[in-house]
Amino acid sequence: MDTGFASTAERDAALAALNALTARIEYEPRTVVELANALYAEADEALIRGAALVQRGAAQRILGQHGEALASLQAALYELADTDDLDWQGEAHLQLVALYGLGQSFELAEHHQALAQAAFKRSGNPHGILRARVFSAISLGIADRDEEALALLSDTCSEYARLTEPDPVGHAMCLANLAAALTYxxxxxxxxxxxxxxxxxxxxxxxxxxxxxxxxxxxxxxxxRSDVGTARALATRANDIATRVGFVQLIALATQVLAEIAEADGDMKLAVSLTDNALQAAVSAGDRSCAIGVLREAALRAERMGDVVRALADWKAHFDERLKFLDERYRSSVHFQQTEHTIALARKHGAELESEVRHQTEAMEATLAKLRAEADRRRQAEAELRQLADYDPLTACASWHRFPSIVNEVVNTSPQGAAILLVDLRGLKAINDEWGHLVGDQLVREAAARLRSSVAPDAVVRLGGDEFVVVLAGTLRALTAGEIAARVVERISAPFSINGEMLQISTSIGVARYPDHGCDAESLLQSADLALSAAKLDHRRQVVFYDAIYGQRLKRSNQMRRLLRTALARREFTLCYQPQIRLSDRVLIGFEALIGWQSPELGAVSPAEFIPLAETGGEILSLGRWVFESAFAQAKVWTTQTGRPLRMSVNLSMRQFRDPLLGKQIREALDASGLAPDQVELEVTESCAMEDPEQTLETLGALRDLGVRVALDDFGTGYSNIAQLVRMPISSLKLDRSLINGVGRESRRNTIVLTVIRVAHTLNIETVAEGIEDEATLDAVKALGATHGQGYHFGQALAPDDPTLLRWIAQA
Known part of the structure; x- marks a missing residue:
């Protein structure tokens, strides 16, 4: 997929830059907005665009630009919906909790707080979970649910203290909010x-x-406690920091404290001026709770000063702000309070206020009419937002956050036979790449319609991207979960007619049954996900039911991932070497280095198990560097002992082959060992080389310029595209054991192998027959023209100090 960056390194740098913005948000929010805009404009990948929007929205919230922040965060959720990065999704929901809490839209705040908690819980992010709890507590406090807020903050502070990886900023903010609740x-x-x-x-x-x-x-x-000097010093310090950095909300709070101190000192003019500044800052920050408090203090101060007209205006503004964000059932109480204040002021100051009261009453009636219209508009907007939150706008399926409630409803009403199907649409990426995302979206929409027609429409949930969940109620006795899954496979596999083109995709389905495979939505989804992974790996089956062995594999994989991080430092990896032979005279020409892992906890672990995990976890790059250094050094030792330039073959993984620093690592290992470049042969699998032919040619050309040899490994297991051999600057072609097995006995296989060898020889490419295990196979591949071979017939991979391997070296 085109990410908009020239290389993987640039993409990783963009992600690192986005993460670094988090620390700068509170110091330089305006700069963060500019940098996030730049990263957003450069990227086409949804994750990077979504993360940039989250950081921009967070900075805009701190700057008090709440309308812009809301737009940024809603756009971020749209971008992140098709990614699997739960931490960024959780952060977007968390920022929306803060926005809606400030606006006293408590239902929306609670809704996004639940989504943030769920996202951070699924990603295993304890810091995110605790931050979500703090944001929730702040919303509770704004809603006057003070005891609940106090209990939640107290528990959260205790959780912060128990974190194994401390978060001092989060802990400090939690304690500050707890102090505010205790003060209140x-x-x-x-x-x-x-x-x-x-x-x-x-x-x-x-x-x-x-x-x-x-x-x-x-x-x-x-x-x-009447310690005016300390209060003034602390408030001034807070105001200076907030003004310097641009914390508009904190400017409002600190300025209001300074206004109260000025009044206590008798400087009413300064107090009024500071109150106006505090109100302006609170409104700019969008902190309506703070604005209401400032207006109340301003009204009381105006009364104490005898400025009745200003007091009436401030009380009206105070009550107007409260009325904007209260439900209908609470408004009569606020109207009564407002009337009481007006009457009390009128009695105190007599007839001069009659005209002012009449004017204020008329203005208030007009304001109430506007407020009613605004309330209607808000209710309509909230209904539309709720519709967007509850249903996927592309497919009209239920949104993923409704999945737990749908499962709970099913298991509570008809638990017997309930199950979920996790459906993955396969081949969608290829269609997006070839036909564009608009066509891909239309195909997803039609695939969702087929899903909904196969079961109850409300039972289909879109998780995002190309994944759906179907929740089956136990009342569906006519068909079993397996039969419904087979029906889904059949319907999705039928061609789609999109814009006059017939397009086709396939599907894989993982099935989990209640309660055998899980007792709640989360555990059922985890089981179905494991079954889906098995279905993707097994091309013979499109529908796979969960089996406990998948959970054991996951547990082992997770353990391996954890141990892999320290295995290299603990020197648990070893290299063994398998001889490679020139078939014409059976002379040793070199070795292939094969890595092994002897884990104290797991025992001997096959490379087929740990190499894919090292690829996804990132350890493969440091592990590959160690293999280069160790294998090249060993080859230099044997070259010195034998006086012959023995060749050393090293396998490259997909991620190593795509690593822009590959050439630098090889040069450094060659320099350190003193080995000649032409004694090194790098083996690249056929499937790796064919994934991106143009990038492959560029990388192979760079390796050729280094002077090292390149072998195309496992030929015969993947695309087997002979035409591509003409373009590739390779030295050797390794024929896979699956292609060699049967040579000499099967005439059709003989013909295929002979054709490949002749093409290779025409291109001046050596051929290496792998998997030679007996004399008959040796004679057969030699007769067909293979130049080199390796396999158990010559020797298995051995440690460098093994007596058999030492005999090979002695005879070289």
Whole structure:
């Protein structure tokens, strides 16, 4: 897929840059917006575009640009929907929790908080889970559910303290919010203890946002205990940090504390000016809870100053802000409070306020009419948002976040025979690459329609991309889960007519039954996913039911992944060497280096098991570098002992072959060992070479320029494209044992092998017959013209100090 970057290294650099932006958001939010825009514009890959939008939305939220932040985060979720990166999805939902909490849209905040928790839980990210809990607690506090917020924050602070990988910023912010809750509930001593614990954490992490927040909370406490000097110093410190970096919300909070201190000092003019600044900052930040509090204090201050007109205006603004975000059932109470305040002020100041009250009443009625229209518009918008959240806009299937509730409903109402089918559409990437994503989307839409026609329409959930889940209720007694899965396979396999073209895809299905394979949505999905993985590997079966052995394999794979990270440092890998023979005179010409892993925990592990895991985990690059260094050094030793330039063959994995630093690693290993480049032969599998022919030619040309030899390995197992041999600058062609097996006994096989060997010889390419296990096979491949061979007939792979291998060296 074209990611928009010239190389994998540039793509990895883009992801690293996006992760680095997290630390800069609170220091340089405006710069983060600019950098995220640049990364978004450069990339075509959904993950990078989505991550850039998340970082942009987070920075916009801190800057108080809440409309822009909401648009960025909603666009990010759309981009990330087709990726499997749960951490970025969770971060997007988390930022939406903060936005909706500030706007007092509590239902939406709780909705996204649940999605964030689910995403971080599935990805195994404890820091993300704890941050989601803090955001949820803040929303509870804004909703006046203070005791619930206090309990949640207290538990979360304890969880932060128990983290094996500490998160000082997250811990400090959690303690600061806990202090705010304790202060509101009248427990200043406990609040101060939290702040005393939080400040060192913020300073150690150099988090300006956390430091400013803690200083603001501490200033409030100092003001409450009449320690005006400390309160002023802390509030000024918080305001300076917030102003310097651009924390609009914290500017509002710190300025309001300074306004209250100014009033206590008798400087009412300064207090009013600071209150106006605090209100402007709160509105700019979109922090409506803060704005309501500032307006209330402003109204009370105006009353104390005797400025009744300003007091009425401030009270009206205060109540108007409250009315905007309250349900209908609470508004009559707020109207009553507003009327009480107006009447009390009128009684106190007499007839001069009658005209003002009348004017305010008329204005309030007009405002209420506008508010009702706005409330209707908001309800309509929320209904549309809920529709978008609950249903996939492309296919009209249920969205993935509804999957747990659908499963729970099924198992609660008809558990007997309930099951889920995890359906993967295969071949969709090729169609996207050839015909474009618009055609691919149309095909997905029609495939979803076929799925929904095969079962109850509400039972189909789109997980994202090319994966769907079908939830089968136990009441479907007419057909078993296997029969329904077979029907799905048949319908999806039928050709699709898209824009006049007949397109075809296939499908693989993993099946998990309740309660045998899982008792809830998460465990059922995990079991079905394991079964689906088995179906993808077994080309003979398109439908696979979960088996406990898949779980054991997953457990072993996870254990191997963990142990692989330290296996090289613990020197658990070994190299064995299999002789390669010139068939004309049976003379040793070199060895193939084969890696093995002897794990103290797992015992001997086959390369077929650990190499794919090392590929996906990234350890393959450091492991490959070690193989180069060890094998080249050993070849140099044997060359010195024998006086002959013995060849050393080393296998390259897919990721090594695509690594832009491959040539540099080989040069460094050659320089360190002193081995001549033409004594090195790098083996590339046929399937690896044929995946991207143009990139392959470029890489092979660079290796040829280094002076090393290149062999095309396992020929006969993949594309077997003889025409490509003409273009490839290779030295050797290794005929796979599956092609050699039967040579001499099967005339058809003899003809195929003979043709390949003749083509290779015409191109001046050596041929190596693999898997020679007896004299008859040796005679047959030699008669067909193969120049070299290896196999158990000559010797198996042996350690460098094995007596048999030493005899080969002595006779060389």
């Amino acid at each position: 509930l009248g427990r200043p001593e406990q609040a101060q203890q939290c702040l005393d614990e939080a400040l060192p954490l913020a300073l150690s992490a150099k988090s300006l946002r956390a430091e400013a927040m803690i200083c603001t909370r501490a200033a409030n406490l100092a003001k409450q």
